[in-house]
Amino acid sequence: MANPCQFLQDQADELEQQIQDLTDELPELPPSARAAVRAEIARLRRQLSTVRGRLRACNVDPTPFLLQMDGIEVTQAIQDMRHSVALIAGKRTAVRVYLSYYASPDIQVRGELLARSASGAFFTIASTNQPLLSSANAGNLRPKRLNASLSLNFILPAEMISTGRWDFSLNSLLKVSTGSPLTVARPITQRVTFVNGAPLRVRVLGVRYSTGSPAVQHIPSDLDYNLLFSWLRRAYPAPQVIATRALIDISSSAPPVFGSGDVNAQLAAIRALDVSGGADKRTHYYGMVSDAGFFMRGSAAGIPGSPDPSTVASGPTGSATWGWDTDGSYGDWYGGHELGHTFGRFHPGSGCGESSDDPSFPYPNGQLASDDSSYCGFDVGDPALGIIPAALPGTLWHDVMTYCQRQWLSAYTYDGIRIRLTAENALPAGAAPGAGGAPDRRFPEHLQLSKETGENLINVVARVNLTRNEGKIQYVHPVAAGASETILSVSPVLLRFKTKSGELLNEYRVPVKLDSETDQRGEVTGLVDAILPASPEARQIELMIGETTTDTFRAGGRVRPIKSVRKLKEPNAMGLSWEHDAVAEEGTSYVVQASTDEGETWFTVGVGLKTPEFRFDAKQFPGAKRIHIRILATNGFAQTVVQSEVFEVPR
Template identity: 45%
Template sequence: MDDHSDDRGGMRRDAATDSPPTRYDRASVRRPRAAQFSGAATGVGVLGIEICQSVQALDNSVPLVALKPTMVRVYLDETTVAASLRLRGELCLRQSATGPATYLAGINELKLDPADALALDDKRENLKASLNFQLPETALQAGPLIVELNRLIQIGGADQPFTGAAPVAVELTAGPPIRVRCIGLRYADPQTGGVHVPDAIHFDYFRSYLSRAYPVPAVEWSQIVVDANFAPPFQGATAVLANAQIAAIRNSEINSGTDPRTHYYGLVDDANGQHFMRGRASGIPAGPQPDTVASGPCGIPAGFAGDQDQSYADWYGAHELGHTYGRFHPGFPPGAQDASDATFPYANGQLSNADRKYVGYDVGDPQLGLEPKVMNGTTHHDVMTYADRQWVSAYTFEAIRQRLADEDAQFAPPVA
């Protein structure tokens, strides 16, 4: 089958599009001044409160997964103050309107300067342009959550009054973990005799990406390395051979008691770009079918698809694994990818349309040196595309969340 038309096939190294780099913000520091309010304002204006996991809209319409790391962002209006001031924040958290309150301090300070006002959409795409709060695990239990701004504290000054800060009520939905068995496939180069095996960093990046991007509270992960039953040069059918080997290992392990909800993925080192095995899923099931396996390459990206970190195994693996949860290709870039997902809702495979409704959020991973960041929804693309700078859209987030729940219910092993 033609590589471009096969909706199970992964990206080639030359398939990613090139789009302009995102802007990086520069922090500035000014001495604190006493707060002064502009015009008839009676306090600092609050423009919105956004409760963010992997992707979110300002109206908090993307479902939230219980026990998944969650950030709250509070957006303030610079035009309601007459002089620059530095602020910190405090939230009030409740599980019901009349329930007991807990209070949470922010993790940053915010400079509010009327001479440097940003539009709300620009604030959402700049992590330094909001007061940010990391919700504790106690606030992330399944059920209702009411979030309200409780205090604005001027650095070196008194609490500041504020207006427009209506409480935000959301629901945290319980969901299963994602269960992944990642199998490194070791092979020998028949020309050089060199043996190639995925480095530990590629397993780590893949696992981390799933925990940060996928709609799950946790990743139940295991990994092994085995000898591959194939060798380079790799062809289009090599991933078919890899998947057959992965499926055989899965069948054996499931029969021996492994959780049947576990998805299996094969990881093949690209030998510093010399032996790139294009990824592939064994199928795209219309319903829950965790025995669908996939495999893909790993290596140092060196700018592949806009990736500048230490491994492309993360988003590439998340793409192939997405097929095993029933996700198709949005069809972007045109000509490089089939458009097998006829209902993908955003232009050009993006996270958001031009209205900038959706913004991607990455909580980062300190162990891998990955800082938290936000992602412009019009310059980042869904993980099921072949485009650069990939993350999960709200559409893909919700579809995988539903499929995980269906698999959990249908394939849960019997309780002894």
């Protein structure tokens, strides 16, 4: 059995060493400094005498020392006993009290935590569990940190996680079987500071698609969305996750078995339209695809080296466990991985199959920690989803940017995303334009494009393969003045604006946001997402890679006004159809946007539509009472807009 007096012996040994070090140093000091050092030696000797007295008493009768406190850890997702990981005000927080009991039989305890703020306010809170204290673990901190059931845990309420300094200590401890109070030797007060953090803004678009004959539709489940939002709240370094969701149909131009590159192109076009419609430009967009029809490997359209919320990403979701995930959906940590790329995080090269792009990653094999005495992950849980708090051992769990099993955020990734979130939050009303892509292909030489009077802003989205010199323009839409303009770079990709007859008007070298995941052939692919000024005479856009013209977009005919909009009368869906004042000319496509705030902001729910009708599910607007819908008809360079009647959401 462990010795309950050992901590006193350790204290005595440490004091003796300090006294010896100062005594050895004394002859080397100038005479003027020796008096202060002698005073410190005298103080340490008095302290040593007290400790030796307690040690002698403990050796005679250890009973008062049988129950001891080993430490207090304040954690939100990942932490060490030195509390080197920043604590974010407003983020769900756990306090773990570690106790040792040096007697038999084992005892079960419950307790009360005391919290004191720097202003002097104090609060108490009861423990959320009743751990069994066993002499087998006495004096050994490791098993208690690695198992949440072996520590005395407290989940702090909102009033105890405000900005500033806080002191946490154990206010009382009771034996569960009798309700009698217990005295804890070696009580500890842990002082920490909560700092301000920045919110995570994310819009998740579920992608609806069909497979088979007869066709079967596939969409993410409510659980997929809820677990993703919950995981981001629990794992990411943000006090608040401002999350919205919607459902979109995969583009009719996408192949039957589409990839994340196809989804990311669609997301980029939608995001540009949303920002043009008043959406917060600091919002990250993520596409989620059910694996019920097929498995779509995820990716981000770039790994930006500076704050750039316009970088989009997408990934799969479903109920597979991957050998370790039993909560019903793997879309949570998978989404955390792809979104991590949009915050500038690279693959660490763990040996689990991902690329090795981050030589600064500090832990072996992609782990959360080098050993179990340093960092330990902690999932604070989510009662609404039945997720209980759990310790995540640092040598067993892996960083979310790996491809390994058991994924969470290491302190390295946690702090990196925290810093990026803070930088993004400081952007004026949203994101500044960024080049995106991996740093070795970001084409750093750039200049700021100036818009000439009378020119329109056009968003061009294209997919490119730089290995094969292939590319395809997928979306072209006009956007409102004031939207972010792209910073041009030295780049192999060129967009050329021409008149209908082929006369060159402007040409711009545009950045490429390289895909975060390479394909099986190792080819370099990416996304062009550029907002550029176009002359009113522009009717064509050529996409060039090197000296090769890989695709040409030609504007449709004149965009005719929409004269009428009708609600569709269907029992299980909400929808509308519309007509022009004459037959719509070839090349006309449609965008459908919705507003739940009486037209203050508009979010895109359909893009690249070829037929004049649209159906949507009111469930994608949780909490909304009224939905405004507007239709944008465009030929790529010009558009008309009409607003429908208001839809009342059924209760």
